[in-house]
Amino acid sequence: MRHPQGAPPARRKRLSLALVVALVAVVGTVALATVASAGTSGSAAAEQEKIKVGLITKDVTNPFFVKMRAGATAQAKKLGAELIYAAGKNSSDNAGQITAIENMVTAGVKGILITVADAKAENAAIAKAREAGVLVIALDSPTSPRSAVDALFATNNFNAGVLIGKYARAATKGRTVTIAMLDEHAGSSVGALRHNGFLKGFGIKNGNKQIACVGNGGGNTADSQTAMENCIQKNENIDVVYTINEPSAVGAWTALKNAGKTQSGTTIVSVDGGCAGVRNVKSGVIDATSQQYPLLMASLGVAAVVKYAKGGKKASGYTDTGVNLIAKKAVAGVRSKSVAYGLANCWG
Numbered sequence: 001m002r003h004p005q006g007a008p009p010a011r012r013k014r015l016s017l018a019l020v021v022a023l024v025a026v027v028g029t030v031a032l033a034t035v036a037s038a039g040t041s042g043s044a045a046a047e048q049e050k051i052k053v054g055l056i057t058k059d060v061t062n063p064f065f066v067k068m069r070a071g072a073t074a075q076a077k078k079l080g081a082e083l084i085y086a087a088g089k090n091s092s093d094n095a096g097q098i099t100a101i102e103n104m105v106t107a108g109v110k111g112i113l114i115t116v117a118d119a120k121a122e123n124a125a126i127a128k129a130r131e132a133g134v135l136v137i138a139l140d141s142p143t144s145p146r147s148a149v150d151a152l153f154a155t156n157n158f159n160a161g162v163l164i165g166k167y168a169r170a171a172t173k174g175r176t177v178t179i180a181m182l183d184e185h186a187g188s189s190v191g192a193l194r195h196n197g198f199l200k201g202f203g204i205k206n207g208n209k210q211i212a213c214v215g216n217g218g219g220n221t222a223d224s225q226t227a228m229e230n231c232i233q234k235n236e237n238i239d240v241v242y243t244i245n246e247p248s249a250v251g252a253w254t255a256l257k258n259a260g261k262t263q264s265g266t267t268i269v270s271v272d273g274g275c276a277g278v279r280n281v282k283s284g285v286i287d288a289t290s291q292q293y294p295l296l297m298a299s300l301g302v303a304a305v306v307k308y309a310k311g312g313k314k315a316s317g318y319t320d321t322g323v324n325l326i327a328k329k330a331v332a333g334v335r336s337k338s339v340a341y342g343l344a345n346c347w348g
Contacts, residue, residue, distance in 0.1 A: 051081040051309040053302050054104035054112040058091040058141075062219060062247065063274045063348035064294050065115065068139065071298035072113065079306045084109060091219050092185045094121035101125040104134075111135035111305030113298070119144035119189035135308045137315060139297045141190040151304070151315040153297045155323045157190050157271070160290035161197020161242075163325040163334070164269035167288040168240055169202045170331035171267050179210050180231040182217040182224050182243045182252055191219075191244050194271055198242045212238055217248045224251030232259050243270045246277030246289060253285050273326060278342035281328050288327040291342055296321045 055072045057065035069085055076083040084107055086100035094117050102125060104112055112134055116122050119142065126136050126148055138149045146152055181198070184191035199205060213231035217224030224243065231238060232255060241256070243249040249270040256266055263284045270277065273291020280286045304315035325335065326342035 051079075051306055052084055052107060052109040053081050053305045054084045054086070054100075054107075054109040054114075055298070055301075056085075056097055056100045056104070056112065056114040057087045058093070058097075058115050058117050058219075059089065060087045062091075062245075063276065064140075064245070064272055064292075067274070067347040068115070068294040068298045071295035072302050075299040075302040079302065081302065081306050081309075083302070088117055092117050092187070094118050097122050098125040101129055105129050105132050109134060110309035111137065111301075113137050113139050113301040113305070114149075115140045116143055116189070117141075118187040119192075120148075121187065123148045135305055135314055137301050137304060139301055140292075140294070141188070142193075144189060146318070151317060151319065153300050153304075153315075153319045153321060155290075155292035155297075156320050157193035158197040158200075160271045160292065160323045161194040161199075162201035163197075163290045163323065164242070164271065164288055165198035165201020165203075166334045167201075167325060167327060167331060167336070168198075168242070168267050168269050170334050171287060171329075172240060177210055177240045177267075178212045178235055178237045179240045179242065180213045180215070180228065180235075180238045180252070181211060182215055182227050182231075182241065182248050184219045184244045185216045188244075194244060195242070198269070217244065217251060219245050219248055221247045221251040221254075224248035225255045226251075228252040228255035229258075232256070239266055241266065241268045243268065246270050246272045246274055246280065246286065249277070249286050249289075250280065273324070273342060273346055274348035275343065275346035276348060278326055278339060278346045281326055281342065282339045284328065287329075288325055288336065289342075291324045291326050291337075291345065293321050293345075293347070295347055 053076055073083050088096035097117050130136055136149045138152045140154045142152050143149050183195055212235035215227035215231055217227040241252050243252055249268050267287050269288050270286050271290045273289055277289050308314050324337045327336040328339050330336050
């Protein structure tokens, strides 16, 4: 029997069912593609919205700044932010830091954490960044004036100097000594604070006849060795040495040792509290050091930027991140922590 519409009813039913299945498959594929596209777009949007935090240090080699970068990187990852890092070629590279500030503003950072190379040289670039809505926080090294930045997270560097000055005075039992002072470089705010703090703690002023030499060691071992050698040429009786940081102390001791000095006949004090520095306290190269905490500075700074970027209040004022004197041998009248404490809390 022939069917006027050209196909048996059973066959037409099978064709209709196949068509429905095909349509469902097409719709499902489109829906999955749409979901996948939405997911990709969402991920891209999330990536674009990631908060950018800038960190600028004086250089890339000083253990203090190496640890500061590590702390900032870890905190940024923890908070879902992106860290953009830059540094000067050395501790006095103002031009490099200014360029880094400008580049970070262009990159869209919400905040910049900076250890300024100079108390004033970066101020104009910082002002432009703040005008663009960027939160700027100084770490470790203050600007002059302090109001050039929104906030300062740092050790009280003057007090750090006072601690080691008091220690050196007590360790030398009040006798007349011959002092060499190895600073960082001209214009260093942190250098001036530690230098003046040491003098305060020791009980003398700039120009005192016990100060035989003041030199700039750049906060690094090689230049500090050279500076110390120059000091020894001026006065071979140097028996007390202040250094801006522990790499500088190592350079100073190398020069002293080469000149025939002994650890028992020389008192060297410093600032930082890195693991290498504390080990040098243990070995007797450094008699005492003021330990500071760069990881804390960095983590607090990153958290402050993220908070601000999410609509929170801007950080302001000064946050003291603490300091402790680390000494192998305690002296009367000066509070200190043991080498064991220093090693348990050191960095680098």
